[in-house]
Amino acid sequence: MPGPISSVDGGTITTARGFRAGGTYAGIKTYSDDKMDVGMLLSDAPCAAAGVFTKSSIVSPSVTVNRETLAGGHPVRGLVVNSGIANAGVGEQGYIDAKEMAVIAANALDVRPEEMLVFSTGIIGVELPMTLIKSGVEQITAAGLSESGGNPLARAMMTTDTHSKEVGVSVDIGGVEVRIGGVAKGSGMIHPNMATMLSFVATDAAVEQSLLRQMLPEVADRSLNMLTVDGDSSTNDSLVVLANGAAGNAVITAGTPEAEALRAGLLDVCVRLTRQLARDGEGATHLLVVEVTGARNDEDARIAARTIASSLLVKSAVYGADPNWGRLLAALGRSQAEAVEEKIDLYINGVCIMEAGKPVPFHRDAVVALMRGDEITFRIALNLADGQATAWGCDLTEEYVVINSAYTT
């Protein structure tokens, strides 16, 4: 391996050893040739598990069931997911269906219901079609889950995503090769309040569950949560990680170099998923990266970066390759992050366009040309202290409006 973390070609969630997956089309979504809508993941061995869920005050009962499952503290074996219908906004039937979905999957895999996590994504306000869910689960288990099933699982999660999000990496942890893989979906990620962003990460590392649960929120705050707007989360947003120990390493405990290496690996996987999600934002044509440095503290940097990355005017300017930096300044100002105008430097793809609060003459055509590239990076140096953060987003295009103006019709 060239370094401590290396990307695995064709990597996906089953890049992690000892995990099998599968997906099928059960008829929940409208049919198209490559469409799938039910997926499953199974670990050969019991897993330490951790989860980070939506902060919304209105949550899908599927999230409630997963919170209860994880609160139980016992090992987890796998998960089942459907796309097309979110299992949210349906009254008490949602909880009954989520529990039943775990039972259906557990029975088919010969594990216990409390060892299965359940996820749904899609339209709010429609009950889960349990017969189709059951049919999907049976199709997958009849065909058999496999080590090549990561891609079908990733496809089975998609709603208006234009392609699947998958990543796999190899990490050297104390001389042992550990693998981490992940899949994610999120279509309305330009402003992620639609149901749902779902991310599943699997690793073959052996790790104490308490450490995993301590790590995951930190990792989420520096990756997937920096894709969100103003702390936004949908009714179903979820990130879970399962660790099955198949790598054969000594169990990783807190405060060790091995813990740090695993944390870096998980962060790497989650940042890669975040970038894939941002790039595939509905209607997006550019990946937008906003780096804030020199903030009073990290929290200030996070607020500033997210506010800028979520500004409609900034997003529109990115779409038009328009170096309208006044909008960056306006968004920074309204973020309420501490800023002193005379100290601010702004950069667009490395080109300084404002220094110490004053416009710097720049070659406009050259910057416009840079902004026509695939990825736009705004860097805002506040020059106050050491706080820093990165947010990811995408541009706002006419296509976003077209997609979202008639989603249920």
Place this chain on the structure above:
Amino acid sequence: MPGPISSVDGGTITTARGFRAGGTYAGIKTYSDDKMDVGMLLSDAPCAAAGVFTKSSIVSPSVTVNRETLAGGHPVRGLVVNSGIANAGVGEQGYIDAKEMAVIAANALDVRPEEMLVFSTGIIGVELPMTLIKSGVEQITAAGLSESGGNPLARAMMTTDTHSKEVGVSVDIGGVEVRIGGVAKGSGMIHPNMATMLSFVATDAAVEQSLLRQMLPEVADRSLNMLTVDGDSSTNDSLVVLANGAAGNAVITAGTPEAEALRAGLLDVCVRLTRQLARDGEGATHLLVVEVTGARNDEDARIAARTIASSLLVKSAVYGADPNWGRLLAALGRSQAEAVEEKIDLYINGVCIMEAGKPVPFHRDAVVALMRGDEITFRIALNLADGQATAWGCDLTEEYVVINSAYTT
């Protein structure tokens, strides 16, 4: 008069007696036949004055100058405004230019600089062209400010606004007819972080300045501030009110029925301006009204209403006349306003589509037809307590993206 507050046909800011105004084209904006870019307002008599300004941490020096002027506590005589350039993001020159703009206007009107408020709106990062400002002021004063100058003033404030925003009302206050008029501009009001929303209100009521200053923030919080997103404000956002006493009423003091009548009149004018601003949001085709009732308290209701009205997915659904109420629920949930799913009722233009947290079968085609109307009202009854609020917004259209993807180019 039919009631205590009645609308005046063709009302504008000079509907208030003793105020004269004017506007001209000075060459700051690109020329078109009906375009103006410098405007002025003058009261025949000294005015009690109050202002509410942007909460942004990065403000236009024009706002700074106005804050200083109002902090002085002395009477105000009028204001001068230009559109095209915001006087923000230009370093220390911005403060010098804002002070100079007051001097130019005051000299032309033969009043003192500290009696004039100054406003700019437009592109950030370009210095004010002071020669053009001076030329505009001289043109206006040479032609003479007049009682029919409210419309030219309103037009001189416009940036990408498609029409001027003007309102005038007549209020019976203790048997005396008081008039209140207002003008406003705000183009990027779909997400008001562009420079700038400006609203000027004039009244011929006689009122204690301390009372006026106490009233204005309350009025703003129930009108113009409910057009904003998550407390957003631009570098230049301003609402000012001038009261010159020309109505001849006894000076209104706090805690009286007259104070309550004036407050209602000011609120009426500001709500009318808010609705006009929302309806003319960039690219907008529908006015969106979000009413939240039964919240734990008013602040919760405000947060919920604003979050829903600013959701890209809700706005897109309004554009498409798509009764996708799941998005209302998702936005409500992420607003962090207290909500108990089983208690929520949702209405679209008076049609109940969710009751006690469960979808109500509704005639979809009928609701879609209602939503194709000019104005869409979502009412969310939380049924927890008595908190309530209304937010105003507009739909998100492809046109918004087109307008904003190449604003400076």
